[in-house]
Amino acid sequence: MTIAGSDSGGGAGIQADLKTFQELGVFGTSVITALTAQNTLGVEGIFPTTPDFVKQQIEVVFQDLAVKAVKTGMLFSPTIIETVSDTLKEKDVQLVVDPVMIAKGGANLLQSEAVDALKSQLLPLATVLTPNIPEAEVITGMSIHSVNEIEKAAEKILSLGVESVVMKGGHLSGKEAIDHVYFKDGSYFAIQSNRVNTTQTHGTGCTFSAAITAFLGQGKTLKEAIIEAKKFIQLAIEHPLNIGHGHGPTNHFAYNQMKKSFEVVVHES
Ligand SMILES: Nc1ncnc2c1ncn2[C@@H]1O[C@H](COP(=O)(O)OP(=O)(O)O)[C@@H](O)[C@H]1O
Numbered sequence: 208m209t210i211a212g213s214d215s216g217g218g219a220g221i222q223a224d225l226k227t228f229q230e231l232g233v234f235g236t237s238v239i240t241a242l243t244a245q246n247t248l249g250v251e252g253i254f255p256t257t258p259d260f261v262k263q264q265i266e267v268v269f270q271d272l273a274v275k276a277v278k279t280g281m282l283f284s285p286t287i288i289e290t291v292s293d294t295l296k297e298k299d300v301q302l303v304v305d306p307v308m309i310a311k312g313g314a315n316l317l318q319s320e321a322v323d324a325l326k327s328q329l330l331p332l333a334t335v336l337t338p339n340i341p342e343a344e345v346i347t348g349m350s351i352h353s354v355n356e357i358e359k360a361a362e363k364i365l366s367l368g369v370e371s372v373v374m375k376g377g378h379l380s381g382k383e384a385i386d387h388v389y390f391k392d393g394s395y396f397a398i399q400s401n402r403v404n405t406t407q408t409h410g411t412g413c414t415f416s417a418a419i420t421a422f423l424g425q426g427k428t429l430k431e432a433i434i435e436a437k438k439f440i441q442l443a444i445e446h447p448l449n450i451g452h453g454h455g456p457t458n459h460f461a462y463n464q465m466k467k468s469f470e471v472v473v474h475e476s
């Protein structure tokens with residue numbers, strides 16, 4: 208299940224999630240928190256759903272279908288976060304939280320007053336949190352420029368009650384795009400891939416977290432799911448579709464076409 212916003216341009220949000228689920232052979236269900244009028248150039252409008260209707264969508268799907276894993280993306284408001292947290296608290300599922308805040312084009316997808324609810328209500332339920340660096344900065348109140356600061360921020364995030372955190376390195380510079388993964392029990396690994404010099408990164412975070420969710424739903428361990436999701440997103444970025452006039456979407460087809468001949472580098476410690 209994905210609980211997220213709709214992207215009319217099809218590259219991020221619910222649409223990216225369902226495409227990823229489909230490519231990975233899992234049956235996707237969707238709970239829409241907000242409609243956005245959006246294309247690769249940016250978000251022009253946001254029309255949020257009501258918290259009650261978000262709850263109704265979740266409950267109706269759970270009443271009928273055996274949901275194995277859930278991801279959250281754009282949640283928009285404190286009341287939607289409270290409702291999603293209260294509803295999921297009762298469910299026995301693995302939860303991937305992508306703390307979507309600001310779109311690549313600059314639009315606010317989370318009201319600033321919603322950060323407290325995200326930290327206090329949703330994060331304690333999360334199997335894994337997948338912040339990019341700016342999101343990790345908002346959650347921790349720290350500025351993050353080095354691996355040392357990434358580790359300190361991860362410690363702060365783990366203390367909020369999440370079981371694990373993937374600190375995504377897409378927004379840092381350097382020849383590699385490295386994601387650092389920390390677990391509550393103190394274990395750690397990092398996954399490294401070549402940084403692609405591209406503007407075609409609309410929906411990278413949504414796609415990555417959807418792939419983790421799909422692999423968890425299929426019964427992979429969290430570590431296996433994160434590594435395989437990194438392959439999915441790397442191939443999706445490396446082989447862009449080149450559509451739209453702004454931040455183009457990633458290519459959800461690439462993984463199935465090329466995964467056999469591709470590996471990412473994993474560092475353990
Ligand atoms: N230019 C890039 N080249 C290769 N991988 C990237 C690039 N940009 C982002 N990634 C990867 O895509 C995933 C999503 O990261 P990021 O873009 O930081 O998230 P978000 O979309 O939430 O801002 C991460 O695994 C990150 O390492």
Ligand SMILES: Cc1ncc(COP(=O)(O)O)c(N)n1
Binds near residue numbers: 211213245310409
């Ligand atoms: C509905 C919705 N959800 C999430 C994103 C974030 O994606 P990105 O950071 O790539 O703009 C988005 N643009 N729209």
